[in-house]
Amino acid sequence: MSTSQALSVTSLKGEVTALVVDDDKVSQVIHHHLLNILGIENHVVGNGKEAVEIHLSGKKFNLILMDRDMPVMNGIEATKKLRDMGIRSTIAGVSSHSVSQERQAFIEAGLDDYHEKPLSVAKLLSVVSKIMHKA
Amino acid sequence: MDVAQLKRQLFAYTALLFHEGFLDEQFTQLQQLQDENNPDFVVEVVSLFFDDSERLLNELAKALDQQNIDFKKVDAHVHQLKGSSSSIGAQRVQRVCIAFRNYCQDKNVEGCLKCLQQVKHEFSLVKNKLETLFNLEKQILAAGGSPPT
Numbered sequence: 001m002s003t004s005q006a007l008s009v010t011s012l013k014g015e016v017t018a019l020v021v022d023d024d025k026v027s028q029v030i031h032h033h034l035l036n037i038l039g040i041e042n043h044v045v046g047n048g049k050e051a052v053e054i055h056l057s058g059k060k061f062n063l064i065l066m067d068r069d070m071p072v073m074n075g076i077e078a079t080k081k082l083r084d085m086g087i088r089s090t091i092a093g094v095s096s097h098s099v100s101q102e103r104q105a106f107i108e109a110g111l112d113d114y115h116e117k118p119l120s121v122a123k124l125l126s127v128v129s130k131i132m133h134k135a
Numbered sequence: 136m137d138v139a140q141l142k143r144q145l146f147a148y149t150a151l152l153f154h155e156g157f158l159d160e161q162f163t164q165l166q167q168l169q170d171e172n173n174p175d176f177v178v179e180v181v182s183l184f185f186d187d188s189e190r191l192l193n194e195l196a197k198a199l200d201q202q203n204i205d206f207k208k209v210d211a212h213v214h215q216l217k218g219s220s221s222s223i224g225a226q227r228v229q230r231v232c233i234a235f236r237n238y239c240q241d242k243n244v245e246g247c248l249k250c251l252q253q254v255k256h257e258f259s260l261v262k263n264k265l266e267t268l269f270n271l272e273k274q275i276l277a278a279g280g281s282p283p284t
Contacts, residue, residue, distance in 0.1 A: 026184050026219040033168055033176060069214060096218050118161050118222045121168075 022067035048078025068095035083110035138280035162224030
């Protein structure tokens with residue numbers, strides 16, 4: 001049985017929307033696909049500034065998957081900016097293995113959750129289950 | 136060769152790649168995301184990785200060829216390569232990237248150049264092996280077999 005077949009039971013179609021913020025194309029495609037399989041409608045942007053802009057345009061998301069290291073505006077700055085803007089969405093920081101101080105700085109910027117790359121189905125499910133409990 | 140034989144070959148070849156550390160669990164994760172709705176998912180993601188890596192390796196060679204090496208730039212490229220290689224499970228490439236970043240932090244030119252050669256080597260190895268793997272899958276499909284799950 002493929003993952004998507006197994007997960008069709010937990011389909012969240014229409015219930016949860018997400019924004020993928022990552023400058024790496026490989027990560028973008030994988031995270032986009034992971035979310036699709038869970039039935040989560042999602043949008044993909046390439047850096048923190050685009051994440052802020054899409055919110056300024058009026059769009060809102062239940063979940064934001066925020067990469068830390070990005071050009072133009074990184075994940076820490078973007079998270080701070082979104083929180084300052086009053087965005088209360090679940091923001092899950094996603095980052096490569098890093099020093100605990102860097103991780104702390106990212107979490108303190110306003111994250112609800114933090115996972116190390118690469119994201120897996122299991123990690124994503126644990127993030128999503130937190131949203132469902134929030135609602 | 137019949138489908139059953141091809142499948143056994145594919146199975147053995149894949150197992151070997153994992154055993155030799157060319158691929159890790161993350162590659163399995165990607166395979167599990169492939170289904171009838173996205174039958175080419177793994178090939179697409181891996182092809183993206185190949186293109187992206189080749190670009191990064193070129194940038195690295197250029198950056199390390201400068202009179203005054205910008206180690207921050209070099210480190211940024213290696214960080215990207217480390218990230219994407221870990222995303223598809225290319226474990227050996229990822230490992231060299233970790234060592235590479237340490238040399239960047241120490242501003243060790245010789246170490247960086249050595250790592251660049253190593254990472255190029257590991258990249259070409261995993262590229263060849265994945266292409267062989269995808270070829271086997273194609274042969275199975277062409278011989279009328281169902282895609283591996």
